[in-house]
Amino acid sequence: MSPEATIGDDSKIWHLAQVRESAVIGSECIVGRGAYIGTGVRIGDRCKIQNHALVYEPAVLEDGVFVGPAVVFTNDTHPRAVTPDGRLKSADEWEAVGVTVRHGASIGARAVCVAPVTIGRWALVAAGSVVVKDVPDFALVAGVPARRIGWVGRAGVQLVADADGWRCPETGTRYTEADGTLREVEA
Known part of the structure; x- marks a missing residue:
């Protein structure tokens, strides 16, 4: 762990994790064995980064985010080891782009999020998916490339459609859908 990283209370x-310079990790987080947290990455409070996840800069994870084992957040839209004339490409010869994961979202094991993308609040990316476009709040996405296959609530359980919209079978919370977005109904 770099002495220039900031780690919350x-x-x-865990063992063999690498936390780079200027990374900021909030309070009550867990960074698993062999995980990589890149230079300047920002991670909110109460996040779980599982074993061997690769969170490349300039990723931003808001509070309560779950990142499963071996997840990869990319950061280069045009990856090359060398320049067109064959010289080794330097860090100054590319512009890092990041993945943003909003509050409460979960990314399943071995998923790849190809920057730049934003994963919406409380969304769920299924294991093994490849995310190449933004994911709406509460969306359940799966596949290669990832596509929305349903909706989930804050409990991570797939919502059930009924005459009044959508309902979480675990919490009873109600949701309405309009124009491809989902919103919680105020109680």
Whole structure:
């Protein structure tokens, strides 16, 4: 772990994890074995980064985000080791683009998020998916490339359609859908 990284209270960094310079990890987080947190990455409070996840800069994870084992967040839209004339490409010869993961979202094991993309609040990316476009709040996406196959609530359980819209079978919370977006109904 770099001495230039900032780690919040009660956060735990497991064996062989690498946390780079200027990374900021909030409080009560867990960074699993062999995970990589890139230079300047920002991670909110109460996040879980599972074993061998690769979070490349300039990723931003808001509070309560779950990143499953071996997830990859990319950061280069035109990756090359060398320039067109064959010289080794330097860090100054590309512009890093990042993945943003909004509050409460979960990314399943071995998913790849190809920057630049934003994963919406409380969304769920299924294991093994490849995300190449933004994911709406509460969306359940799966596949290669990832497509919306349903909706999930804050509990992570797939919502059930009924005459009044959508309902979480675990919490009873109600949702309405309009123009491809989902919103919680105020109680």
